[in-house]
Amino acid sequence: MARCLDLSGTWEVRVPGAAEAPRPIRVPDEPPVPLGRQVPSAVYRYRFELGSAEVALPGARLELDGVLGGVRVRLNGADVGHRPAGMAPLALPVAGFLRAGSNDLEIEVRAPGRDGAERALWGAYERPECLPAGTYPPGLTGPARLVLFDGVTITGVYWLVRPEGPLVPGEPPAVVHVRCRVAYVATRAVAGRCRLRLRPEGFVAPGVEAAYDVEATPGEGAWDLWCSLPSPRLWTVWERGRPHLYRLEVLFEEEAGAAAPKGAPGRGTPPAGAKALGSGQPAPGVACWTGYVGIRTVEFKDGIFHLNGEPLFCRGACLLPPPRWPGATGGRQAAAFVRRARTLQLNALRVYAHRAHPAVYEAASRLGIVLWQDVPLTGDPRPGDAEALRCQLPGWVQTVGAWPAVIAWSASQEPAAPPLARAGGPAEAAGGSRRWGPVRWPALLRLPVTRRAVRAVARELAELDPGRPVIERAGAFNLWRGGDARLFPGRWTVRAGDPAFLLRVVPYAATLVSSFGVTATGQAAFARAVMEALRRRRAQPSGGGFLFALNDAWPGTGYGLYDAEGRPRPAARAYREACLPARLLAEPPRRPLQPGGRLRLPLWLVNDTARRLHGSGRWEVRAGDRLLAAQTFLCEAGPGSVVPAGWAEVRLPASPDLPVVLVLRLEAAPVVAEAVYLLPLAAGGATTGRVAAAAPEGEEPRSHGPAGNPAGGAFVLRGGGGSPQHSH
CATH class of the missing domain: 2.60.120.260 (Galactose-binding domain-like)
Structure with missing residues (x-):
């Protein structure tokens, strides 16, 4: 009962x-x-x-x-x-x-x-x-x-997918083994049968059913059960295919008078002569749990996520808490954030230092958007904070880790970004807040203690969830191998705030950009410039980045693409244009162009989808309403690749008063994408025959396969007009 x-x-x-x-x-x-x-x-x-x-x-x-x-x-x-x-x-x-x-x-x-x-x-x-x-x-x-x-109640199920044999990128394995760790609480010693049912959700594919004789000991415990699924359909991000979900049902039924099986307590043993289970309804009083399983594998190598054996370029944003009391947020309101991310052509979200509403995880799992989940260990944690969080990690793994969209954890967050100041709001009392008192120790003395505390949390989390990578501290870059970094220009100079310049100076430190952003002023240009620079990387492969942030968590001026009322800011359109899965990219000049000079810019075709693109591209250079030059060309790119698409070359007008724009258009069915670049002209300046190019003249842009993106140009251009469209 x-x-x-x-x-x-x-x-x-x-x-x-x-x-x-x-x-x-x-x-x-x-x-x-x-x-x-x-x-x-x-x-x-x-x-x-x-x-x-x-x-x-x-x-x-x-x-x-x-x-x-x-x-x-x-x-x-x-x-x-x-x-x-x-x-x-x-x-x-x-x-x-x-x-x-x-x-x-x-x-x-x-x-x-x-x-x-x-x-x-x-x-x-x-x-x-x-x-x-x-x-x-x-x-x-x-x-x-x-x-x-009375008896047994199931408190959660952790699942883990292991393919049989080596994994071939882009191809589903013949058989996968699914491990289910069933957590329970029992009031007494109980023997019974635990059943696993794994069924495809909304598509035709084989399922699996299995039964195990198990015993439960009084108190908390877990059973480790396995089942093998033939011919699985993979869960993946939306631009690579359908995110297939399987429905998992776990049922436990006590067998009256049954002797407990021999073996270690809390582990399942297959019954002799086990047969396929029927599809009847469970009897009253049966402990049950239902959830979803996604057949996919995740790795984190040198700062790049690998999904199903293939490198994943994250076109992402950080998801903040909703701008209201957390308990007042309904499922539809929470899922709307994920739908907005999909509208912006994003394939990844970072759940920033909080546990989101369950509807967020379900919507991401259904729409094919991966989630990077932070646990709420921020700032300079003390050993007592880390120990308290370690006691809660099983709850995190059982609730958040039960969703297929969650592909990684971070045990601690990077230092705080520039704070928000809102006149007339609660920020006026921040100086005397109980939460922001003066620190007691110098930062350098606290650093070893903080690192040991964070490392203990990361180690515990990796043991509880071996199926997902654990990033010890987000934003902690590494100069010698792939790592993740953060870009917040703040009060830097224009050159230091240039994202392409920073990526060229410290390429290995910013393989994955965990957060980058500015507030509303200059947000559109910065968001587009960073994402395009990451997609053009040629210094080394890039794992993408996460814009800070998708939404504002409080009314007023903030970092979000959407304000607290859910209205999109101008940066939303610019970032959407930068995040189209397949599009043409131009590497902008590193300095203002001289009027009357010659322009020569390399063009790239980026394809994040799972199919080969065949189509035509076109570039146009316009000065006001006058067409200066144009060219139509054929282009082709394999799945998950970046390839050179030629050059845009033209003589600039002698008059600096006319705005000069570069228009790129890609037509490769079913993809239609357009981008507009406003080219910077130097004020005044004599006409010279000098070529202003983003790469040395005569140097051809290099092609990269699925693991790499070319590096990129400067943060000197602004997102122009145009109506980017994309059908998938």
């Missing part, structure tokens, strides 16, 4: 030490106090009724899906336990604290202390580039429920 009691609804909340009386709020839809008000803690109270039969059940768990802050729980006046700050779901055993009739539940949620304790575990909600300091109070951000059971 099992029962789940939903505790969402109207609760009573009070602030300790405050003069106001307790007030009713809807949990998790409302915050305990208005946003922007800083309180040390919030105390929630809820009363519910239980019958004597329900109290008699030996198993009882209080499950909290989302909490912002540290938690202390009291039930009927008794202290149940406490948990540090974190964003993973929490579960506390409450058997023995319940009583028949009325039960009083009290949950206290604490904010970080003045000494900075647990501040590092607030993730994006404590990052100054995401939100003004003190915006969100501590509180319950997800549903709460009470689970009552």
Whole structure:
């Protein structure tokens, strides 16, 4: 027998030490106090009724899906336990604290202390580039429920795909072996049968069913079960094909009077003479779990993600928390962020230092967008913060790691970007905020402690989830081999803020750009210039980059392509143009062009799709309404490659008053893509016969295969007009 009691609804909340009386709020839809008000803690109270039969059940768990802050729980006046700050779901055993009739539940949620304790575990909600300091109070951000059971309840399933034999890039393996680690909680020693069912979701392909005799020991445990799937269909990003999903069902049924099988407790043993399972409905009281599996492999080599054995160029953006109380965000609102990313032609999102709504992970898995997931360990974490997070990592792996779209973890984030300052908002109190007090130790003395703490979290996460790469610290570049870096020009000079210049100076440090961005001023030019520079890289292969950010987490001027109301900024169009999977690219000049001089720019054809492109390209150079030169040519590119497409060459007009633009158009069915470059002309200047080129004259651009992109030009051009279109 099992029962789940939903505790969402109207609760009573009070602030300790405050003069106001307790007030009713809807949990998790409302915050305990208005946003922007800083309180040390919030105390929630809820009363519910239980019958004597329900109290008699030996198993009882209080499950909290989302909490912002540290938690202390009291039930009927008794202290149940406490948990540090974190964003993973929490579960506390409450058997023995319940009583028949009325039960009083009290949950206290604490904010970080003045000494900075647990501040590092607030993730994006404590990052100054995401939100003004003190915006969100501590509180319950997800549903709460009470689970009552007898015997076994399944708490989560972790799956891992292993192909049989060597993996050939671009081709599905003949057979894959799927490992399922089934986590459970048992009230007593139980023997029974655990069944696995793996079925294709919305397409025709073989499935698999398997049954194992298992035994459960009292308390928490796990069974390791395997099944083999023939002729699988791969999950991949949308431009390479369909993201095939399989539906996984795990059912456990206790066998009355059955003897426990011999062997190690908590491991499955196949029953003798096992037969294919029928498709009947599970009997009442059977513990079950359902989820989705994507047949794919992921590796991280020298700063580049490899999906199904092929290098993946990430055309990505960082996803910030929604601009409202987390519990007030519905599934459709959360999934809208992923749909916007797909509209912008992105194939990757980085979930920036928070746990997103489950609808985000489901939408990304269905639309074929990979997710790089941060755990909320930010700033300079203390050993106590890292230890608290390590206790929560199993919850992260069971919830977030259950989705196929999640391909990687990062154990800690790069240092904060330039903070946002919003007049009239909560940022005015940032100077005296309890969350941003002066640091106690010099940064250099804290560095070894921080590195050891982060390394311990990364090691623990890799052991729990061996199927995904773990990046120890995002943004920590390496000068000698592939790594990831971040680009925030800030107050740099124009030359230092030139992304192409930086990529040429430190090419190996920026194989993968974990975050790059500026605020609304100059955002469109910067976003387009960085992405195009990464796609043209010729110094070494490139793994792509993630623009900071896809959305704003608070009203006002921010880094997002979409503001807090969901309206696109001008940079959204420019970034979409830069992220088309197949398009022509020009390498812009590294210096302003001299009027009357000769222009010679190399052109490239980039193809991120899984099919070979055959078609025609055309370039035009216009001065105002006058066509200076044009050429139509045939072009061809293999899957996942960058190839030279010729040169654009023309004599520039002598008058510097006319705007000169370069228009590139690609027609390779079913792809139609257009891009417009505004070419910079030097003010004044005499006409010379000198050639202004992005590469030395006579040097042909080099071709790269699937692992490489050519390096690129300067951050001196601006996104022009045009109506880029792409059908896939």
